[in-house]
Amino acid sequence: MEDSRYILELKHISKSFPGVKALDDVSLAVKPGKVHALMGENGAGKSTLMKCAFGIYQPDKGEIFVNGKPVVFTGPANALQNGIAMIHQELQPMRSLTVMENIWVGRLPHRNLLGSHWVDWKQLYAQTKELLDDLEIPIDPKAKVQTLSTSHCQLIEIARSVSFDAKIIIMDEPTSSLTEVEAELLFKLIRRLTKKGVSIIYISHKIDEILSISDDVTIMRDGQLIGEWPASELDMDTIVKRMVGREMSNRFPAKNHTPGSVKLEVLHLTSANPQSFKDVSFTLHEGEILGIGGLVGAQRTELVETIFGLRKKASGEILVDGKHIDINSPEDAIRNNLALLTEERRVSGIFPKISVMENVTIAKQTADYGVYTNGIFINNGRRREDTEQFVKAFDIKTPDLKAEIQNLSGGNQQKVVLARWMLLTPQILILDEPTRGIDVGAKYEIYSLMERMAQEGKAVIMISSEMPELLGMSDRIAVMCEGHLSGILDGREATDEKVMFLASTYQNAEV
Amino acid sequence: MEAKKFNIKKILSNYALYFIMILMVVVIGSMSPKFFSWRVLRDILMQSSTRIIVALGCLFILISGSADLSGGRTVGLAAVIAGSLAQKADYYIKFWNLPEMPPIVPIFAAVLAGLIVGLLNGFTVSKMKVPAFLATLGWMMVVYGTNLLLCNKPPNNSQPLGGFLKNFTNLGSGNIKGIPIIVFFALGMCILVHILLTKTCLGREIFAVGSNAEAARVSGINVFKIQMITFALAGACYGLAGALEAARTGSANSSYGTSYEMDAIASCIVGGCSMTGGVGSVLGVFLGVIIFNVINYGLTFIGLSSYWQWVVKGLIIIIAVSIDMRKYNTN
Numbered sequence: 001m002e003d004s005r006y007i008l009e010l011k012h013i014s015k016s017f018p019g020v021k022a023l024d025d026v027s028l029a030v031k032p033g034k035v036h037a038l039m040g041e042n043g044a045g046k047s048t049l050m051k052c053a054f055g056i057y058q059p060d061k062g063e064i065f066v067n068g069k070p071v072v073f074t075g076p077a078n079a080l081q082n083g084i085a086m087i088h089q090e091l092q093p094m095r096s097l098t099v100m101e102n103i104w105v106g107r108l109p110h111r112n113l114l115g116s117h118w119v120d121w122k123q124l125y126a127q128t129k130e131l132l133d134d135l136e137i138p139i140d141p142k143a144k145v146q147t148l149s150t151s152h153c154q155l156i157e158i159a160r161s162v163s164f165d166a167k168i169i170i171m172d173e174p175t176s177s178l179t180e181v182e183a184e185l186l187f188k189l190i191r192r193l194t195k196k197g198v199s200i201i202y203i204s205h206k207i208d209e210i211l212s213i214s215d216d217v218t219i220m221r222d223g224q225l226i227g228e229w230p231a232s233e234l235d236m237d238t239i240v241k242r243m244v245g246r247e248m249s250n251r252f253p254a255k256n257h258t259p260g261s262v263k264l265e266v267l268h269l270t271s272a273n274p275q276s277f278k279d280v281s282f283t284l285h286e287g288e289i290l291g292i293g294g295l296v297g298a299q300r301t302e303l304v305e306t307i308f309g310l311r312k313k314a315s316g317e318i319l320v321d322g323k324h325i326d327i328n329s330p331e332d333a334i335r336n337n338l339a340l341l342t343e344e345r346r347v348s349g350i351f352p353k354i355s356v357m358e359n360v361t362i363a364k365q366t367a368d369y370g371v372y373t374n375g376i377f378i379n380n381g382r383r384r385e386d387t388e389q390f391v392k393a394f395d396i397k398t399p400d401l402k403a404e405i406q407n408l409s410g411g412n413q414q415k416v417v418l419a420r421w422m423l424l425t426p427q428i429l430i431l432d433e434p435t436r437g438i439d440v441g442a443k444y445e446i447y448s449l450m451e452r453m454a455q456e457g458k459a460v461i462m463i464s465s466e467m468p469e470l471l472g473m474s475d476r477i478a479v480m481c482e483g484h485l486s487g488i489l490d491g492r493e494a495t496d497e498k499v500m501f502l503a504s505t506y507q508n509a510e511v
Numbered sequence: 512m513e514a515k516k517f518n519i520k521k522i523l524s525n526y527a528l529y530f531i532m533i534l535m536v537v538v539i540g541s542m543s544p545k546f547f548s549w550r551v552l553r554d555i556l557m558q559s560s561t562r563i564i565v566a567l568g569c570l571f572i573l574i575s576g577s578a579d580l581s582g583g584r585t586v587g588l589a590a591v592i593a594g595s596l597a598q599k600a601d602y603y604i605k606f607w608n609l610p611e612m613p614p615i616v617p618i619f620a621a622v623l624a625g626l627i628v629g630l631l632n633g634f635t636v637s638k639m640k641v642p643a644f645l646a647t648l649g650w651m652m653v654v655y656g657t658n659l660l661l662c663n664k665p666p667n668n669s670q671p672l673g674g675f676l677k678n679f680t681n682l683g684s685g686n687i688k689g690i691p692i693i694v695f696f697a698l699g700m701c702i703l704v705h706i707l708l709t710k711t712c713l714g715r716e717i718f719a720v721g722s723n724a725e726a727a728r729v730s731g732i733n734v735f736k737i738q739m740i741t742f743a744l745a746g747a748c749y750g751l752a753g754a755l756e757a758a759r760t761g762s763a764n765s766s767y768g769t770s771y772e773m774d775a776i777a778s779c780i781v782g783g784c785s786m787t788g789g790v791g792s793v794l795g796v797f798l799g800v801i802i803f804n805v806i807n808y809g810l811t812f813i814g815l816s817s818y819w820q821w822v823v824k825g826l827i828i829i830i831a832v833s834i835d836m837r838k839y840n841t842n
Contacts, residue, residue, distance in 0.1 A: 308729075310728070310729065330729055330730070331733060333731075334731040342726075342729055347723075347725055347726075348726045348728075350723065351727075351789065352722060352723065353785070353789045353790055354718060354719065354722050354789065358718075362715070362716075362719050362730050363730040363731055365712055365715065366716065366731050367731055369712050373711070373712060376711060377706070377711065378710050378711060378712065378715070
């Protein structure tokens with residue numbers, strides 16, 4: 001009875017975890033050689049469904065068919081044998097090993113000699129080269145993985161799936177840490193794979209990406225299936241509406257702020273690291289959102305982290321309100337009313353095993369021991385008040401203030417970290433990729449918060465690798481390339497092309 | 512309904528430690544009913560006291576996300592220093608040619624010695640960026656060597672130190688209304704450390720650094736300062752424990768404190784500390800130490816060879832941590 005038009009079918013899958021029903025009767029059918037997008041807000045159950053398909057979870061109810069034959073996966077190894085591979089959200093390559101070892105680990109070609117297996121390096125190199133050439137991935141098989149960029153690591157990971165002869169490759173947010181140019185590399189590879197008859201299940205929050213790459217789109221919400229449509233019948237608004245279950249007229253809040261006088265001046269700032277940025281100068285006004293665009297490797301994060309005192313500068317000056325200031329550590333920066341929301345929330349944002357309340361109040365408490373103590377001992381009442389105020393204002397969804405932050409969704413974690421900074425009432429707010437890995441609804445809320453800050457007269461810097469966000473939110477856009485500031489565009493006149501042009505100005509020039 | 516069932520399971524795994532302890536006491540007690548006596552409880556508490564203080568030092572370190580192998584040897588050095596300053600004027604091998612001093616002097620000197628070792632550890636880890644495991648291994652050897660050299664000083668020539676003043680040994684073996692003074696020290700330290708960790712900004716910053724040092728730095732916390740303070744506090748705990756150990760036993764030599772650091776780490780881990788930092792409580796550590804001493808004492812009490820202690824202690828560590836891991840994995 002099973003329909004073998006589909007290479008993979010998930011039928012009526014349900015899966016519960018203690019306290020939550022993560023999946024409720026969800027079905028998904030993937031055609032051979034097609035890109036099938038899976039969409040939904042964070043917590044909609046996309047990743048859970050894919051973990052069922054890849055054998056990491058066993059569904060409570062429902063069946064899985066591969067090529068029309070029913071299968072039961074006991075684990076990922078089992079799924080791989082059935083031609084299903086998964087590219088994880090967070091890639092964990094073996095960084096100190098070579099590309100070819102990463103691809104074939106566990107299956108290294110070998111010769112038997114004196115009763116032992118000896119790695120056949122020649123054969124290993126040859127088969128890796130063949131694989132990469134076939135996929136047109138321009139990477140040396142002998143390169144150490146730690147020398148590669150994130151996007152290249154991802155391509156290697158995909159090549160690994162292909163090496164298993166995978167017929168279905170699941171990609172969970174593959175572009176979340178890639179720039180648009182790098183993402184384009186990935187899309188090329190996806191198109192090449194589908195021509196070979198490989199199917200891709202593609203999870204992403206980026207709607208424009210989904211519309212350009214996928215053939216079919218399945219949308220989920222709160223663990224339930226909303227429906228499946230051909231991508232050609234969808235547009236951005238309908239997808240958003242079906243994902244959030246409510247009308248979302250605008251992706252960005254209306255601009256209602258006017259830039260005032262100069263707040264921050266950066267003059268000829270040069271990093272102490274010779275590989276990093278050189279001679280960067282710009283100004284930032286009160287009530288202004290200055291976007292910083294550029295490719296990965298443009299040294300944008302390095303620039304703002306140097307301004308914030310996390311990295312050392314070689315030369316250059318920083319002026320706040322026209323006065324020269326010396327920043328050698330984050331403490332100095334905080335004292336001068338700067339705040340920095342870092343790029344990697346998990347690495348340098350949240351304190352995972354610590355409560356929401358402490359995550360919100362830690363910076364203020366450190367900046368001034370007097371605020372929350374009666375001399376020596378901490379007064380929890382005042383900390384709770386401050387936290388409650390922001391939980392309400394930012395609409396942070398948490399079971400209670402004592403909950404460990406690691407149990408919150410990405411968007412809510414981001415709001416907690418943002419609250420930590422707003423509690424210090426900074427005048428200059430630097431946001432490094434503030435919406436990375438956050439779903440559409442939470443993104444809009446972060447944008448609204450940015451807009452509100454600008455209205456309050458705060459000076460905002462936003463690094464973003466997402467073009468629509470950069471164009472939609474910024475009053476001006478500074479574009480960096482290879483450590484240089486290649487130009488500053490007026491937000492009203494900026495376009496995709498202009499930003500991309502500036503972002504690649506120095507690309508091939510000898511500097 | 513489902514949520515409630517889950518909670519019972521959670522309680523079982525959260526309080527596994529208590530169940531293990533109750534089970535042990537019941538088994539030992541049923542084999543030898545004399546186990547339930549004030550004398551036994553007193554002995555266990557007395558033996559646990561210095562171990563608790565060492566484990567509290569270790570607790571600071573583990574919460575801050577570091578490791579410290581120098582604890583045991585620092586206890587040894589502190590015991591010798593304290594002992595050498597607590598001798599009677601007419602003792603026949605007098606370590607220093609000094610008059611008799613009030614007990615506060617040897618205690619202060621021991622704490623100071625521990626503090627200095629702690630600062631050296633902290634500086635090596637935090638400033639020189641040497642991994643804590645190696646930095647403290649290195650200082651552990653230096654401390655032990657220093658202790659051996661010190662003990663070998665004529666006229667002592669590596670003999671155990673003895674002849675301590677009564678008012679010094681009293682701190683370790685005396686009692687007030689039947690309760691050993693040393694137990695007051697241990698409980699007092701527990702309360703102090705608990706308050707410091709939970710009620711002060713410093714305590715919360717130690718947790719923050721242990722939970723995510725990079726985020727702490729970004730949030731304006733001086734991570735170097737916190738790590739220095741953490742190691743110094745730990746060192747001070749080891750120092751105090753050393754002085755009390757000398758007072759309790761009425762003697763001191765260079766082998767005092769051997770492998771105490773391992774017992775302390777084991778007690779912390781069994782008491783719920785995480786090896787990756789940011790998690791830990793005084794109550795857990797207290798119970799961890801007590802459990803190990805109940806094993807020590809109880810097995811001897813029912814006539815089992817003391818060699819069995821090692822097997823049982825090892826198994827307890829493995830079981831406790833396995834339960835803990837299960838707890839995190841199901842999340």
